[in-house]
């Protein structure tokens with residue numbers, strides 16, 4: 001008996017310790033079993049308490065009366081499936097007549113504490129069927145991406161959502177993206193994850209980094225073209241516009257051939273072209289976009305206007321040519337001058353890290369979803385890397401990218417350096433991956449004042 005007691009105490013202590021220090025291990029060992037039992041045992045009573053049951057139908061009441069049986073109870077949605085996952089439980093429910101998905105969505109907070117879970121979200125998967133995703137612990141505290149993710153072309157598993165699912169940056173579904181956030185909010189880490197995710201794919205990476213290249217130049221081996229100042233950025237963007245026009249000519253030529261062949265598919269974008277002639281897609285990453293829009297002289301203003309014009313053309317026409325923009329900055333509003341709001345309207349994939357004020361949050365989501373604006377304002381300063389990701393459908397999620405260091409991203413880019421395609425139109429901007437400098441060069445010090 002004493003040994004049994006000791007074993008129980010050891011197991012309880014181990015569970016408590018894991019829950020405190022290693023929530024992922026706790027979930028995989030004890031949490032998933034306890035939560036499954038808790039949900040199954042309490043299901044009917046919790047649903048009843050949350051107002052998610054329907055009273056018995058008239059014929060069931062009549063049947064009970066005829067058979068002289070007790071009055072039947074109200075019924076909760078039928079459980080179609082209860083699936084344990086790496087981070088929580090997924091419950092698929094068939095709603096009863098008269099119930100709708102909003103009833104469940106409105107009760108997620110009540111379900112969360114009634115089932116003793118960390119978080120609960122719900123979505124309608126098809127008419128009358130709702131998926132309730134419950135997380136057993138704070139999955140965004142220390143992000144661990146699942147080992148296996150959905151691998152489709154131009155779809156990057158870039159972050160984890162608070163419901164434990166993977167957040168993909170899908171360039172074919174949402175071609176252009178805008179990432180905003182105050183300084184030190186996690187934009188660069190997010191962009192680094194994107195680059196590391198794109199590196200193994202058949203894609204050309206083009207970078208414009210006006211922070212003197214400190215973010216993107218270390219990743220140069222996987223980049224087909226890079227610019228680190230506004231003058232080079234302008235030349236590079238105009239070269240990209242020429243590349244885009246060439247791709248359009250290729251699509252036109254292919255269309256002329258297919259039009260003559262009855263029943264042949266007519267290509268509308270690069271993805272409809274045969275594999276052997278399809279141009280490689282291009283992702284253009286721009287860091288600190290405001291640097292491209294600022295000017296202090298007439299000449300700089302002309303350069304700025306040409307840059308914005310090139311960006312607007314790429315955003316409007318780039319998708320069919322397989323050119324995707326990924327723009328990153330602290331703010332991106334009308335104060336940056338003409339053309340900015342027009343450009344922003346084309347950047348439909350929005351991600352906002354912590355912002356300093358409501359105006360910045362509005363720049364990300366004001367035209368998409370008021371709820372997302374509120375969520376972006378509420379991101380706490382101490383949890384860097386947390387962001388709100390939304391798109392033009394109005395849907396949004398709280399996400400966090402894994403904490404990928406620059407070293408890890410450089411290693412990934414070096415590993416896949418041989419996949420870097422040569423784009424003839426951008427050959428002049430291909431970064432020279434020079435030999436390592438032999439010595440560090442200190443900043444020149446200000447001469448001490450002489451008395």
Ligand SMILES: Nc1ncnc2c1ncn2[C@@H]1O[C@H](COP(=O)(O)OP(=O)(O)OP(=O)(O)O)[C@@H](O)[C@H]1O
Nearest residue numbers: 182183184185186187188189384385400401402403
């Ligand atoms: N996803 C994350 N998980 C954990 N920590 C993070 C994450 N993202 C960022 N951080 C932390 O926040 C710090 C700032 O991140 P980052 O450099 O990406 O910010 P930023 O928005 O690009 O800042 P700036 O605009 O000043 O360059 C990083 O050094 C890192 O320690």
